[in-house]
Amino acid sequence: MTTVPPSTPTPLLEARGITKRYGQVEALRGADFTVYPAEVVALLGDNGAGKSTLVKAITGTILPDQGEVYFEGRPVKMHSPMDARELGIETVFQDLALVPDLDPAGNLLLGREILRSGFLGKLGVLDRKAMHARSAEAFERLGVRIQDVQAKVIGMSGGQRQGVAVARAMVWASKMVLMDEPTAALGVVQAKNINDLILRVKASGVAVVLVSHNMQHVFEVADRIEILRLGKRVATFRKDETTIEEVVSAMTGLTVQGAA
Ligand SMILES: Nc1ncnc2c1ncn2[C@@H]1O[C@H](COP(=O)(O)OP(=O)(O)OP(=O)(O)O)[C@@H](O)[C@H]1O
Numbered sequence: 371m372t373t374v375p376p377s378t379p380t381p382l383l384e385a386r387g388i389t390k391r392y393g394q395v396e397a398l399r400g401a402d403f404t405v406y407p408a409e410v411v412a413l414l415g416d417n418g419a420g421k422s423t424l425v426k427a428i429t430g431t432i433l434p435d436q437g438e439v440y441f442e443g444r445p446v447k448m449h450s451p452m453d454a455r456e457l458g459i460e461t462v463f464q465d466l467a468l469v470p471d472l473d474p475a476g477n478l479l480l481g482r483e484i485l486r487s488g489f490l491g492k493l494g495v496l497d498r499k500a501m502h503a504r505s506a507e508a509f510e511r512l513g514v515r516i517q518d519v520q521a522k523v524i525g526m527s528g529g530q531r532q533g534v535a536v537a538r539a540m541v542w543a544s545k546m547v548l549m550d551e552p553t554a555a556l557g558v559v560q561a562k563n564i565n566d567l568i569l570r571v572k573a574s575g576v577a578v579v580l581v582s583h584n585m586q587h588v589f590e591v592a593d594r595i596e597i598l599r600l601g602k603r604v605a606t607f608r609k610d611e612t613t614i615e616e617v618v619s620a621m622t623g624l625t626v627q628g629a630a
Pocket of ligand 1: 392395396397415416417418419420421422423424
């Protein structure tokens with residue numbers, strides 16, 4: 371187990387002592403979580419450990435009962451995903467949150483549509499040409515291959531949809547992208563594409579938080595790994611200094627790991 375070395379920069383995001391209850395269930399019991407700038411950090415834990423709840427708490431999707439979130443060293447309160455967006459944080463949720471009847475461009479630019487300009491300024495009409503051009507450029511830059519950018523996403527394969535959702539988050543995130551199970555429904559080639567995307571985003575200076583059960587995926591792309599167990603962080607590792615066995619032991623609690 372590794373603690374943070376002395377030369378480590380100020381965390382981009384730090385969650386401290388987050389608690390969240392759903393009735394009798396304590397989903398988070400004082401969870402901590404740290405993300406450094408431009409790193410890929412995997413958030414791992416067994417089913418029900420609280421990973422999705424923690425992701426929601428640091429993206430303004432739910433309000434925690436207790437605890438603080440610091441962003442670039444300052445305390446922040448996120449009341450909605452819009453608050454997170456304003457900080458440069460984008461999220462790819464398990465359900466992808468795409469609009470099935472829109473094409474990839476419409477989904478990429480959802481809430482950020484480009485309007486046609488008229489004599490008196492912006493008209494309330496979508497500039498589809500500009501939207502398609504902008505999206506095609508974004509997909510190209512990210513290496514996401516979309517055969518027909520004008521086809522509705524409802525007719526696309528799971529992997530293509532995932533590509534659209536991940537690209538949307540990556541295009542707009544200036545500081546951090548969170549991905550909850552990005553490769554869950556993907557084949558080997560598609561999972562590799564997502565890995566390539568993650569590494570591209572990291573190279574552009576944006577941090578990536580990855581929630582995944584896929585150990586191979588995690589060990590391919592993550593710089594660090596943080597483990598949640600029963601709603602608390604129980605260990606942190608540098609990927610280069612650990613093994614899958616050690617990580618699995620920390621997740622299951624079969625060996626004692628010092629708290630991070
Ligand atoms: N909206 C909710 N209402 C009630 N209980 C919830 C809700 N969301 C999460 N929980 C409970 O909180 C605990 C943590 O759930 P969470 O989904 O955060 O875990 P997870 O680590 O993401 O699990 P998984 O890997 O299975 O997705 C679980 O016991 C879950 O049943």
